[in-house]
Amino acid sequence: MLTRRSFLKAIGGSTLVGLALGSYAFAVEPLVRLRIARYRLQPAGWPAGRRLRIAALSDIHACEPWMSAARIRGICARANALEADIIVLLGDYVSGMRFRTGDVAAAVWAKALADLDAPLGVHAILGNHDWWDDVDAQRTRGPTIAGRALQDAGIAVYSNRAQRIETPGGPFWLAGLEDQWALLPREEQARYGMTGLDDLDGTLATVTDDEPVVLLAHEPDIFPRVPSRVSLTLSGHTHGGQVRVFGYAPVVPSAYGNRYAYGHVSEGGRDIVISGGLGCSIAPIRFGSPPEITVIDLG
Numbered sequence: 001m002l003t004r005r006s007f008l009k010a011i012g013g014s015t016l017v018g019l020a021l022g023s024y025a026f027a028v029e030p031l032v033r034l035r036i037a038r039y040r041l042q043p044a045g046w047p048a049g050r051r052l053r054i055a056a057l058s059d060i061h062a063c064e065p066w067m068s069a070a071r072i073r074g075i076c077a078r079a080n081a082l083e084a085d086i087i088v089l090l091g092d093y094v095s096g097m098r099f100r101t102g103d104v105a106a107a108v109w110a111k112a113l114a115d116l117d118a119p120l121g122v123h124a125i126l127g128n129h130d131w132w133d134d135v136d137a138q139r140t141r142g143p144t145i146a147g148r149a150l151q152d153a154g155i156a157v158y159s160n161r162a163q164r165i166e167t168p169g170g171p172f173w174l175a176g177l178e179d180q181w182a183l184l185p186r187e188e189q190a191r192y193g194m195t196g197l198d199d200l201d202g203t204l205a206t207v208t209d210d211e212p213v214v215l216l217a218h219e220p221d222i223f224p225r226v227p228s229r230v231s232l233t234l235s236g237h238t239h240g241g242q243v244r245v246f247g248y249a250p251v252v253p254s255a256y257g258n259r260y261a262y263g264h265v266s267e268g269g270r271d272i273v274i275s276g277g278l279g280c281s282i283a284p285i286r287f288g289s290p291p292e293i294t295v296i297d298l299g
Helices: 004-028 069-080 106-113 128-132 135-140 145-152 187-192 200-204 220-225
Strands: 035-041 052-057 086-089 122-124 161-165 172-176 213-216 232-235 263-267 270-274 292-298
Touching (some): 035 263, 069 106, 106 145, 172 200
Parallel strands (some): 172 213
Antiparallel strands (some): 052 292, 161 172
């Protein structure tokens, strides 16, 4: 029989559990944890035995206190220690979050990212928040403050272009798309949704030989359109849903829901890895989806 005393105890216990989980999701997982998510793949079109280690950092969302310049420098030091051949940045350096105590200027977070170092260099694309939070770029279609800051820091930025990368084991092409959600709708055109500046066909047309291609695309929604010519697609944007329970995310910023929410997905002989990212968007909460550096070993 449920007595008043036992009922109050149950309510009190549930409240304490809720407070503990909320504190963890708000103050521990997004601020303290950092995991290394590792994948070892042999994608179609990637030569067997041609080894390449890629470290991917995504969705930094620089702001105080959640992603300060000091924390970014610490993440960069951790990434450098992974001995990657190449480091890629998958977009969304700008905060895009109201719940913050202060901003981190573009020049400051870019200077912190300049600490990254890899034999084949550091290469970047932009994300939707790098466009959305830039009033001038929305009006003129770029360039963005984020893109200029990265370039000033010596980091190559890819906007619908590909570059042939030479390695001791053989060359490959690194291709990077401009953001698929770059331009917010003008008020009178709101019903038409956001406008992407990505050009998948044009980007791949700049690949001039049969060497394998690694594609950087901030949002994973492009993946169903990516041809088998591309050995591997790398994306971020989703934060793994930011809240994941038993591998399921209730909210994912993707037209495909949980299909491309997180991790390695193989479809039709094509492969994509979606990073869980590092920062937070909308709200400073992570639960079951801790900040991560994503490492992919090919070959």
